Amino acid sequence: MISRQEEPPRALLAGASRRWVRMVPWVVAVVLCAALLPTTIHVLAVDAGLDGGLASGLAVAQTVPLLLAVVRPLHAWYVILAADVAGALAMLTVDLPAGVVWPYPPTAVVGYVGLCLALGLREPRLRLLVVWLTTAGVSLALSFAAPGGTSGSGILMTVLGGVALVLGGALRERYEAQRRLAEQETISEAERGRRTLLEERARIARELHDVVAHHMSVITVQADTAAYRLEGLAPEVRQEFTSIAATARESLGEMRRLLGVLRNEETPHGELAPQPGLTRLGQLVEATVRAGVPVDFTPCDAEVPEAVGLSAYRIVQEALANVVRHAPGAATRVSVTVTEGDGARLDVLVVNGPPPEQPAAPFETGGTGHGLVGMRERVRLVGGALDAGPLPEGGFRVAARLPLSEGDFT
Known part of the structure; x- marks a missing residue:
């Protein structure tokens, strides 16, 4: 089975008209990563007492994926949630000093809330609900292993993460509603222009029918009946009237095809007739x-x-x-x-x-x-x-x- 090729991911707010708005997610992600990475290393290594190498690895896993969240927030969530849980379990292996926040240090809470805001701006409602329920379930499971004297930061991260998810989702839906409204306005404007064009075509068709076609019909009738209305016409004159009538009928046929084109936009019947x-x-x-x-x-x-x-x-x-x-x-x-x-x-x-030197007066002067x-x-x-x-x-x-x-x- 051939799988459909996915479209390349777009960055958050990539559809904004202003360049500085498109740059906001990248700036926020870089600032958070630059601020949280050294702080997280300090909290895990110095405050919690973890090994320096382990603390550095956990800190990178908890903060660097914030840069990925600008383009693929759900993938970044997989990595950061797993890193936060791994950090909480690693802190259980050491004697935590009094006052250390567990299972999630403040730096982890800040990074996770920013990640949830990115998720809200990109993912649909059902997926956001699954993310929040997973966060609540993991925090509840970790609470059973909480060491004595630690604060339950899992509840705080669940609540703040939920608020960020709701806020991001509301902003995304508001943007989608405005985009759909703009599209409808564009469609309505195009329909108004199309209706105006059709009305103008219908007016031109009426003018052609009422004026030009009427006069051509009169010419045809007069030329066809001249031989019966006027006595004593020479054969050359009769032939001339016959020629005039034939030309007028041909012009009427082309006029009818033109009127068909003007009056019927979808399938103009005039186009079905052979063209000269x-x-x-x-x-x-x-x-x-x-x-x-x-x-x-x-x-x-x-x-x-x-x-x-x-x-x-x-x-x-x-x-x-x-x-x-x-x-x-x-x-x-x-x-x-x-x-x-x-x-x-x-x-x-x-x-x-x-x-000629002595031409007759031109048939038309203008x-x-x-x-x-x-x-x-x-x-x-x-x-x-x-x-x-x-x-x-x-x-x-x-x-x-x-x-x-x-x-x-x-």
Whole structure:
């Protein structure tokens, strides 16, 4: 059976935000160890009359593990409790002078209380109860062997140790409650932000539906019924109305997919519909030609990632729309090619010349300025590069390089 690897232990108060608070347990442990070690040696060797080597060994076992208590207080408790009991039994082997405190000298009581405080800050309630009951049981057992004339320091250590355990446990639970409250506040803030985002998306969806979709529906209906409402239309005019209706219906379909994305965050149904790609560039060019813009189109039937094909389609769509709006009638060239090799990429090029000498008035005299921004965002999504700008002899050039390897996407 494979055992789960334990996480490395953390020091007491390691989660505090301030550095000086994180250093407090280490400072207290070092001070206690430095103060209690020589004092304990003196008490055991001089006051109790134990052998110097034995007294030194017991003193080290009773005080040095306080440094371990900062990281593993329960392990330190095992060592210190055993050392305190061993010291009490060792003092029974000599004639204790009058006034010597037994079974636990004052230095042992101080160190044990500090250890219990560390235990309270780390261990759960049940384990703290077991520690206190063990302390009380050991002290009670030692009391039956108490030599005459000694004070019962076992009761004192049991009471003070219990107080330290309760105090440490209360501090730990208070900290945990504050941490959970902070986490809940963070979650609530995130939920409020998410709700605000969803409300804004719903508002945008309503605006798109009520304004844009409504007008597009009107255009579709008018274009579809023009042949029945208007008599004597020429075949070319009927075909133009048919083309307008088809384009409007396609725009309505894309609008519905967009509304689905905005209104449904988890599983937007609009994402299930096939997205336009290289195979639909021909339809886009035909619609532009019908709008009066001569286009020289070099198609590409290569298999490319869906994201790359969609980006190429949108770039060509926006570039041709800009030609129709700002340079109607200008000769335009659209080229889509694949460059093989290690850095395989899809090159998209849309170049238009200057408009005719006597052009008709542009279809739009202003714009949102979002076209080039949208192109750059789409190119950035697939890790490509975009070069767009006016030409010296007039006209405009849009060139995009879209990597075909998914590993190149950034």
